[in-house]
Each structure stands twice: as C-alpha cells, then as structure tokens.
Amino acid sequence: MTTPSPVRVGLVGAGRIGSSHAEVIARRVPGADLVAVADPRPGVAEALGASLGARGVTDIGEIFAASDIDAVVIAASSGAHCELVVAAAQAGKAVFCEKPMSLTLADADRAVAAAETAGVPLQVGFNRRFAPDFQAAHRAIVAGSVGTPQLMRSLTRDPGLADPAGVPPWTVFTQTLIHDFDTLLWLNPGANAVEVYATADALVAPEFKDSGLLDTAVVVITFDNGARAVAEASFSATYGYDVRAEVFGSGGMVTAGTTARTAMTLHDATGRHVETARGDVDLFLDAYTGEFVEFAAAVSEGRAPSVTGGDARRALSIALSCIESVTTNAPAKVAP
C-alpha cells in the first residue's frame, strides 16, 4: 500500500474520547492530517470537524468511500467496533480501533482476518504502552533488569461514575481492566495468561447491582511462566484518575504510573500537596499522542504497528475468562 505523507485520517465516533482523539490528531501529530469526522448523531461531527478544519458527516459510509482518506480511527461505542474495523479494512483503509476491538473472540478473529486480507495495518488503543513511564518499565524488563517476573500488579481507578444505569454489563472487565490485562501481558514478555480468578461487586453504586453493574473488581492471573498478577479496578476514586503498574522479579522491581498531575509539590501550613490527574485525557495526553504518532508512522512505512489486533484478542480472552470466573465463582482457564 502506498500512502502520501502525512496520513489522511477519517475519525468515526465523535463522543468523549473521539473528540479528544480528533484534537490530538489534528494538533499534535505532524504525520497525520484530520480530514473528516463522522458520527450518526446529527450535528455532532460537523461541530467537531469545523473546530479542527475537517469536514463532518453523519453517514459513516462516506468515510469508507472517501478517496482522500488513507486511514480510519474508530472511537465509536464499543459494540460497533468490529463491524467498523471490517468495513474500514474492506475499503482498503488502515485502521486504528479503540479498545475493546470486539466483544467476542470470534469477532476478534474476524477483525484481524479482515485487516490481513486487505493488507492494511490494524492498531488497537492500548494507550498505556505509549506512556513514557510504562515504556521505561517495559524497556527495563526486556533488558533483564528485574530478572524473571514473579509478582505483578496493575490497577485502574476511574474518577467517577456519572451514569451507572448506562454502563453495559461486564464493562469493568471488557472495557476497563482490558487495559490492565494488556499491560500485564506486555510487561511479562513472551508469557501467556493461563488462568484467572475474578471477584467483583457494585460498591460505588450498589443500587444498580441488580441491573448488572459491577464497579469494583479484583483479578488474580496466573501466567505460564509462573508469574502471578493482581489486576484491580474501581469506577470511582475521589482523588482523580489513578493508573499504576508494578513488576517484581528475581532481579528487582519496577513501577510505573503516578497520581501526580505534575512534578510540583506544594508545602504549606496544612501540609504537603500534589495535584492529581482528574481523568484519562489529563493523565495520558502524551500517551494518546504517542499512539497516533505510531499509527501514522506504521501507515506511512507500510508496516505492522507495535500494538496489534492480536494483542486486542489476547487481552479480550482474559476479560472473557473473568466473566466466566465471576459467573461460576471459581477460577477459569484462559482460552489461547
């Protein structure tokens, strides 16, 4: 595939993260041009596009049919991802898809196969891989600085739960902890998850538990190299957005992630204060930028991106095993 440089991008899904991604691509990624934005909600894409010098459309098909678009960034609601990946690939566009790429392993296979058949790059939005501290931790592990991983942890604490009724079932595993599952796989290079034991509850909004809400979860993961990991999530941290990881091995320990928004610490009469990040876009702006710099580079260079549809499938497999574990209240094997 030959593509002109910069890569001409059409973004699908102009909601909360799509709006941020559009702005990041338009303003912070020199290798990409935001050409168009699409969203089925009337007026939404037009308004976002107009603010960024891109056209806005309500007909998603226009993005796939457009001859001035090389690559599609999918930031639509999760349930739409797989069909959008397949449609974009079949239209010959390079594809970036937000997590989760699909909600079943069969759909993950379909999405990966569509990209392979079309010969287009497929990247998935595991943005933590582009956060400088997580990258440094990964480099240290790959260099052998912590030896063989033995104990690992990864956590996500979201800053709040605005609409408990609007949270689809099993979101804590398929949409939140899926980031942690990818991080743990990435920080334990070459290892596969073989078993999970997951426990979850609605502690933030217990009145929604009967309608399927789970807002608090802990997962123990066993890997085939013997490492044990704990992944945990909460939908409501009063102090902001909190994402951290730790890998303890035979030769040392590495940590990544901080709640501090900046390196500034205020000391005053009431004590010592650090400003905390209030949300994902706040904490991970550089990581979101990095993932689109990588996507644009992969498309321009005609190579596979560093985070693939196969990575999305591996993380999803852990999430699906967690659902089985909670349902059966027992450990569950992770499908390869």
Ligand SMILES: NC(=O)c1ccc[n+]([C@@H]2O[C@H](COP(=O)([O-])OP(=O)(O)OC[C@H]3O[C@@H](n4cnc5c(N)ncnc54)[C@H](O)[C@@H]3O)[C@@H](O)[C@H]2O)c1
């Ligand atoms: N990587 C991250 O850190 C991160 C952060 C937030 C959200 N996400 C993911 O991004 C996706 C969007 O999340 P959000 O918080 O922006 O949701 P949102 O509800 O704010 O926005 C979703 C948008 O998609 C549009 N949409 C729905 N169906 C569509 C379709 N078939 N085609 C095109 N557009 C469609 C909706 O109109 C809406 O504007 C989710 O899959 C979520 O898991 C990832």
